[in-house]
Amino acid sequence: MNHLNIPALKNASGTIRLPGSKSISNRMLLLAALARGETEIRDLLDSDDTRVMLDALRKVGVGVTALGRNAFHVVGCGGNFPIKDADLFMGNAGTAIRPLTAALALSGGDYRLSGVSRMHERPIGDLVDGLRQLGAVIDYTGNEGFPPLQLRPATITVPPVIRVRGDVSSQFLTALLMSLPLTKKAAVIEMTTELISKPYIEITLNLMARFGVSVERTDWARFTIAAGQSYRSPGVMYVEGDASSASYFLAAGAIGGGPVRVEGVGRASIQGDVRFADALEKLGARITWGDNWIEAQAPVAGKLRAFDLDLNLIPDAAMTLAIAALFADGRCVLRNIASWRVKETDRIAAMATELRKLGATVEEGADSIAVYLPSARCVPSGTIQPNAAIDTYDDHRMAMCFSLAALGGVPVTINDPTCVAKTFPDYFDAFAEITAPVIAIDGPSASGKGTVAERVATALGYHYLDSGSLYRLTALAAIRAGVALDDEAGVAPLAATLPAVFEGGRILLGGDDVTDAIRTEQISAGSSKVAALPAVRAALLDRQHAYRRFPGLVADGRDMGSVVFPAAVAKIFLTASAQARAERRYKQLIAKGMPANIHALLQDLQERDARDAQRSVAPLQQCEDAQLVETTHLGIEEAVAAVMEIVNERRRVDIRIDV
Numbered sequence: 001m002n003h004l005n006i007p008a009l010k011n012a013s014g015t016i017r018l019p020g021s022k023s024i025s026n027r028m029l030l031l032a033a034l035a036r037g038e039t040e041i042r043d044l045l046d047s048d049d050t051r052v053m054l055d056a057l058r059k060v061g062v063g064v065t066a067l068g069r070n071a072f073h074v075v076g077c078g079g080n081f082p083i084k085d086a087d088l089f090m091g092n093a094g095t096a097i098r099p100l101t102a103a104l105a106l107s108g109g110d111y112r113l114s115g116v117s118r119m120h121e122r123p124i125g126d127l128v129d130g131l132r133q134l135g136a137v138i139d140y141t142g143n144e145g146f147p148p149l150q151l152r153p154a155t156i157t158v159p160p161v162i163r164v165r166g167d168v169s170s171q172f173l174t175a176l177l178m179s180l181p182l183t184k185k186a187a188v189i190e191m192t193t194e195l196i197s198k199p200y201i202e203i204t205l206n207l208m209a210r211f212g213v214s215v216e217r218t219d220w221a222r223f224t225i226a227a228g229q230s231y232r233s234p235g236v237m238y239v240e241g242d243a244s245s246a247s248y249f250l251a252a253g254a255i256g257g258g259p260v261r262v263e264g265v266g267r268a269s270i271q272g273d274v275r276f277a278d279a280l281e282k283l284g285a286r287i288t289w290g291d292n293w294i295e296a297q298a299p300v301a302g303k304l305r306a307f308d309l310d311l312n313l314i315p316d317a318a319m320t321l322a323i324a325a326l327f328a329d330g331r332c333v334l335r336n337i338a339s340w341r342v343k344e345t346d347r348i349a350a351m352a353t354e355l356r357k358l359g360a361t362v363e364e365g366a367d368s369i370a371v372y373l374p375s376a377r378c379v380p381s382g383t384i385q386p387n388a389a390i391d392t393y394d395d396h397r398m399a400m401c402f403s404l405a406a407l408g409g410v411p412v413t414i415n416d417p418t419c420v421a422k423t424f425p426d427y428f429d430a431f432a433e434i435t436a437p438v439i440a441i442d443g444p445s446a447s448g449k450g451t452v453a454e455r456v457a458t459a460l461g462y463h464y465l466d467s468g469s470l471y472r473l474t475a476l477a478a479i480r481a482g483v484a485l486d487d488e489a490g491v492a493p494l495a496a497t498l499p500a501v502f503e504g505g506r507i508l509l510g511g512d513d514v515t516d517a518i519r520t521e522q523i524s525a526g527s528s529k530v531a532a533l534p535a536v537r538a539a540l541l542d543r544q545h546a547y548r549r550f551p552g553l554v555a556d557g558r559d560m561g562s563v564v565f566p567a568a569v570a571k572i573f574l575t576a577s578a579q580a581r582a583e584r585r586y587k588q589l590i591a592k593g594m595p596a597n598i599h600a601l602l603q604d605l606q607e608r609d610a611r612d613a614q615r616s617v618a619p620l621q622q623c624e625d626a627q628l629v630e631t632t633h634l635g636i637e638e639a640v641a642a643v644m645e646i647v648n649e650r651r652r653v654d655i656r657i658d659v
C-alpha cells in the first residue's frame with residue numbers, strides 16, 4: 001500500500017497560495033456551458049473533481065479548450081447540449097453529478113451517469129424527486145435513490161411549486177436552482193425540511209447572478225426564479241482560492257505557532273468556509289484578514305481552548321476542527337454535522353476510528369462527535385500517540401486534516417495519500433513548505449558552508465539547497481542572454497524562469513551541463529552583483545521555498561535564516577578569516593589544475609564580502625538568533641561535528657523525538 005511518513009513536526013509558518021475552489025470551479029464550468037457566449041475561466045482548480053466535470057462537458061458536446069493548466073475557454077451551448085446520447089463517468093464528484101443530472105434531465109437526451117462504488121452509495125433521491133415534479137424521466141439502474149442513473153428525453157413542464165428536501169445535501173437545491181433557468185419559465189422551489197450548509201447556496205446564487213440570472217430568496221425556505229431569464233457569459237472570470245483547503249494551513253498556524261498566511265481567499269470571499277477562521281478565533285487563535293488573504297497564529301497563551309460548536313454552516317472545514325481538538329485544553333464537541341455521513345465516506349465513523357489511533361477518546365453521535373485526549377495524557381504537552389498509520393477512506397479531507405497531527409511532535413503515517421488529488425494534488429508539498437524543519441547555514445564566500453551543509457543534509461537524510469548556485473545560474477543566464485548584470489528589469493525575469501535542473505550532483509541550465517561553468521571567478525563576481533538586485537532576490541524566493549520538503553531541508557547561503565526561512569529550527573553562521581578562506585580557495589583551484597594567485601583571491605573575496613554585506617536587501621550578516629561556528633582553525637569534519645551538535649540540541653528542544 002502507498003503511504004506517506006510525515007516526520008515529527010513542531011512549527012508551522014509561511015505563505016501558501018491556495019488552489020482554486022472546487023465548489024466555484026465546477027459551478028462556473030457548468031454555468032459557462034449553459035450560457036450563451038464564450039467564457040474564459042482563470043485560476044480553475046486542476047484536480048480529479050474538476051476533470052470529471054470537464055470530461056463530462058466535452059462528452060455532451062460543449063467546446064472546452066485548455067489555455068494552460070488553470071485556464072479554460074468554454075463555448076456555451078445556451079442550455080442545449082449538442083450531443084444527446086452519452087455515458088458519463090462522475091468518479092466521486094458530488095459537485096459534478098448533482099448539477100449535471102439536473103441540467104441534462106431538463107435539456108433532453110439519453111444520458112447514463114455513474115461513478116465509483118462510493119458514489120453509488122451517496123444519495124441522489126431527493127434531487128430526482130424534485131426533477132420528476134417537472135416531468136423529467138430518470139431511472140435508477142442500480143439501487144433506488146442512488147446512482148447510476150439513466151436519463152431520457154421528456155416533456156418538461158414547470159409546476160406552480162417544486163418541493164425538495166434540504167436536510168441531506170444542499171447540492172440538490174443547487175442543482176435545481178442552476179438548471180431551472182433552462183426552462184425559461186417562472187419557478188418556485190420550497191424546502192420541505194430545514195436547509196443545511198446554507199453558505200453553499202450563497203455561492204450558487206452569487207455565481208448565477210454573475211451569469212445574469214437572479215433568484216429571489218425568502219428566508220432559506222423559498223426560492224423564486226422569474227420567467228424569461230437565461231444565462232449570458234460575463235466574459236472572463238476568476239476562481240477564488242479554495243476556502244476549505246485554507247482550513248488546514250490556518251489550523252497549522254494556530255497549532256504550530258505561525259504566522260501562516262493563505263492567499264486566494266479573504267474578506268471579499270464568497271465561500272462560507274472562510275468562517276472557519278472565526279471558529280479558530282473562538283479557540284483563541286489570532287486571525288488577521290486582508291481582502292485576498294487570511295493569516296493565523298497560535299493563541300498568546302499557547303494552547304487552543306476547548307470548544308462546543310454548531311458547525312452546520314462549515315461542514316467540510318469542520319473536519320479540521322476535529323483534529324484541532326487534539327491540541328485544545330479539554331473536551332471538544334462538534335455538532336450538527338449529519339451531512340458528514342453521506343460525504344466521500346461516512347466521515348463521522350472514519351474520523352472516530354482514526355482519531356482513536358492517535359490516542360484520543362471519541363464519542364460518536366448520530367450528527368455529532370466529541371473529541372479529547374484523556375487528561376492523563378495531557379501532561380506533558382505533545383501527547384498524541386506517535387507513529388499511527390491513518391487510513392484515508394479515499395477521502396481527500398481525511399488525508400489532509402490528519403497531516404496536522406504531526407504538529408504534536410509525533411511522526412504520523414498517512415495511508416493512500418494520493419486521494420488528495422480530488423481537490424488538492426499538491427497538498428503535501430504545500431504542507432511541507434510551511435512545516436518541514438529547516439536548518440539554515442549562512443556565511444561568507446568560501447567559508448566551507450556548502451560542503452558542511454551538504455554533509456549535514458546527508459547525515460540527517462534531509463534535502464539540500466545551495467542557494468548561491470541560483471544566483472550563479474542567474475549571472476550565467478544573464479551573460480549568455482547579453483543582459484547587463486546591473487540591469488535589474490532585465491535580470492529579474494531570467495531569475496524567475498531559470499530553466500535549471502539539479503540532477504545527481506550536476507547542474508543543467510537549459511539542458512547544458514554548467515556545473516563547472518558557474519564556479520569560475522567571473523561568475524562568482526557576477527553572482528554577487530545580481531544578488532544585490534532586490535527584484536532578483538524576490539524572483540528567486542518561491543523557488544527556494546519549494547525546496548522545503550519532508551523530512552527536512554538544510555539550506556546554505558547568505559539570507560537563509562534572515563529572509564528565506566526566518567522560522568528555521570536551527571540557524572548557523574559559518575565563517576572563517578578572509579585569509580583562511582582565500583587559502584582554501586587557492587588550494588581547491590590548484591588541486592583542479594587551475595591557475596590561482598593567493599593575493600588576487602584574497603582581494604576578490606574581500607570585495608565580494610563587502611558587496612554582500614553592504615547591499616540594501618538581505619545583506620550578509622549574522623542574525624541575532626544564529627549560532628556562530630568559526631572554522632578558521634577547524635577541518636571539515638570538525639566543522640560538520642560542530643554544526644550537528646547545534647542541530648541536535650535545537651531538535652531536542654523543538655521536537656520531541658519519539659522513536
Ligand code: DC
Pocket residue numbers: 445446467468469471472524527528529531532556557558559560608612
Ligand atoms: O555561496 P556562493 O558563493 O555560491 O554565492 C554566490 C553569490 O550569491 C555570492 O556572492 C552571494 C550571493 N548569495 C546571496 O546573495 N544570497 C544567498 N542566499 C546565496 C548567495
